[in-house]
Amino acid sequence: MSGRLGAAFGRARAEGRAALVAFVEAGDPSLAVTGRLLPALQAAGADVIELGIPFSDPIADGPVIQRASQRALGAGATLAKVLDAAAAARGEGLSVPLVAFSYANPILAFGVAAFARRAAEAGIDGVLVTDLPPEEGEAAAATFVSSGLDPVFLLAPSSTPARIRRAARLSSGFVYLVSRPGVTGARNDLPEGLPDLVARVRAGIGRTPLAVGFGISSPEQVRAVSREADGVVVGSAIVRTMEEAVAAGRDPVPAAARLVSSLAAATRG
Amino acid sequence: MADFGRRDFDVPRADAAGRFGEYGGRFVPETLMAPLAELETAYRRARRDGAFRRELDGLLTTYAGRPTPLTQARRLTEALGGARILLKREDLLHTGAHKINNALGQVLLARRMGKRRVVAETGAGQHGVATATAAALLGLECVVYMGEVDVERQAPNVYRMRLLGTKVVPVASGSRTLKDAINEAMRDWVATYDTTHYVLGSVLGPHPFPTMVRDFHAVIGKEALAQSRRLLHGALPDLLVACVGGGSNAIGLFHAFLPFRGVELVGVEAGGRSLAPGEHAARFGPGRAGVLHGTRTLLLQDEDGQVLPTHSVSAGLDYPAVGPEHANLAALGRTRYVSVSDGEALEAFHLLSEKEGIIPALETAHAVAWAVREAPRRRPDEVIVVNLSGRGDKDVPQVARREGVEL
């Protein structure tokens, strides 16, 4: 287990707030930008950064992250190069925990054991694989653990109590709760019944930190979710802010950092 | 003619996790795990329920037109001068292809599960039309996703779906073909599973789809087995051939014959323009095991695990992965897979039209094309059954355009 994830959630908990988990698509619009982005988001107050690994067929993603994934692939991003970029950022002193957020196939093509070794060397802390539920992911999770990575499994409103317990047993670092049925993408509202859902999940996962994501985009939403969960994940809103900045001919890094700092402030109430 | 059929092959079944050997499984986001479990349970119960089976059989006979004939292709056989060719006539079914077998089964199941809406993907448009038809018949709302490239090249089927009251959503992402239509259908289902069933159109996707879709099509092979025994005085054909997109018409024909190793089983993939990456959809050979659309199977992908684009003149074969049961049967040596080019398929499209008065779908023309290549190499007492998975009405405008004919 990497200590960084546990420490980040522990610190936020000690401060009486939720951790801000910022998702970015690695390599969008280029790996050079990602290299500047990571320290900027750390400085802006992200407690954890999820690095989306681009994939040709992202079935769990809405249009914003689909486009980002296409841009990243078009600019030549691969899993290997993303890991190199993470290693370079660590070399320059990046301390924020990093979670690789991938679809199964790029990792399978790399080889699960080879990926785990390389990711750990590169300073990745956790791994979350969207289309690898516990049924298919037990062996991979064990490989991640033995390389010192935290496997993070997803839960959803449709998860049964038995599934909730199983995901918690296989996860370390945190468990990721998908707040609503559907794909990634910013929404204006929070799902009804989120507090009940969080309570139901908590009953099954014990003390493992719980991060909630999907559809969360504004500081108000972050503030509301912070009251329920140990972590709040924001993805599409950051990715879209960067897309808009690039389209307007501006540097996407400060634009993303400004948004992240307002979201980080929102976790503090 | 093969012998009278010795059962000398143990047909592998999917295990509890939906794995066929090292292929198959359920590689989906957590949100879909419970809906898939619900589907699996509902399907298992429906299968055992005589009332469900009677209703489906009733629709297959009184609505869809089963059983379909086994036609002797006399003039084609004569022209090729080799093995005797028989045609299993799924093209005669209502809506024009085998796809209706599965669509009726799944839409009936959806209604039984209390869903009021179905979604589907389609490539050639035949599965979309079949699902739209079943939904109209049973009174369910229907939405079909279709890649923009396919909307263009299978235009007659797009209008048919609309006539049937279905909403057709063109998909502009990725390669704008079948793969991308499946992506969008899955994105719809992950948000709507409460009210909606996803009618997946081939033996692809997460468990239980490959098993369920195969079961709904297994009627093709059961009929063909009985029909060929009758025609061949108790013997079995030597070889069965079918085109393979995802592999539903092929597995449907093959399944009843699997126990008889004496019957050769050949699947025909799209060789496209050439066997260079991106120019074909021949998964056996260059394909490596990978995960796409919820299943682990042979997949056309690059070294980094990104899915490669594909090409075929036929929209229904233009897909980078193949059903996991096919991948396993090939690994066991029970089936084998070959490919034919766009050009050969187009030639076969004409040849079958002229020799037998049957215009085949371009998908189906791939199976015909391989039979055309193979029959002359075989003795006249050998028998080849070609699965005529669909008719070519939908392709007439496209072929005319390719050949510079204005309609």
Ligand SMILES: Cc1ncc(COP(=O)(O)O)c(C=O)c1O
């Ligand atoms: C007539 C016909 N044959 C074959 C196919 C390929 O599908 P499968 O391999 O699942 O039979 C299609 C798919 O659209 C089709 O329309």
